[in-house]
Amino acid sequence: MQRYVIYTRVSTDRQGQSGHGLAAQERDISLFLETYSEEPWEIIGEFQDVESGKHDDRPELAKALDLVRRTPGSELLVSKLDRLSRKVSFIASLIEDKRVRFRVASMPYADTFQLHIYSALAEQEREFISKRTKAALAEAKARGVKLGGDRGSLREANEAARASADVFARKVGPMIVPMRNQGMSLGKIAEALNEAGQPTSRDGRWTAKAVSRVLDRVS
Structure with missing residues (x-):
């Protein structure tokens, strides 16, 4: 069974309270799970930060990554790459971490090399x-x-x-x-x-x- 740890991020308290941005992330993640994921699948954790993507020391992200590292074979699932981080250096560090696997719902077929290139272009x-x-x-x-x-x-x-x-x-x-x-x-x-x-x-x-x-x- 494929296990996922869901991570979402909104930039402000106002976005979090209104659902602005969050609904789109949840929609992308649901579409990925229903259309592209291996079956059967299970969500073993859901985490959300209300903080800018410029900061990588986010508490809920740390918890999500910790759960992935403690659960062999699991994957961190985000809607878009910038929800995970806006820094190519941080994305690169996760790619190099042998205990972390992550997927981007809006780019279901992208491999780690493509995600690295995309993060550099986005930056x-x-x-x-x-x-x-x-x-x-x-x-x-x-x-x-x-x-x-x-x-x-x-x-x-x-x-x-x-x-x-x-x-x-x-x-x-x-x-x-x-x-x-x-x-x-x-x-x-x-x-x-x-x-x-x-x-x-x-x-x-x-x-x-x-x-x-x-x-x-x-x-």
């Missing part, structure tokens, strides 16, 4: 997003926009956000426009981007609406 993408946002804010500031916390700066902050979205749209537009020109629906394009591991500007999963917003910006 690069997050660094790019951070730099892009800083660049957009710097451009707004250079144009005389005052960036601050008062209510009068809301318009300027929105302008900076739009500039950042424009930069991202120009980056992914060359991937999206050809698919749209071939007659693919917005939903199918979103599926293709998710399967390719391309995150949205907020490091999330694509929807038809998100694809539409990019097309509006590059059209």
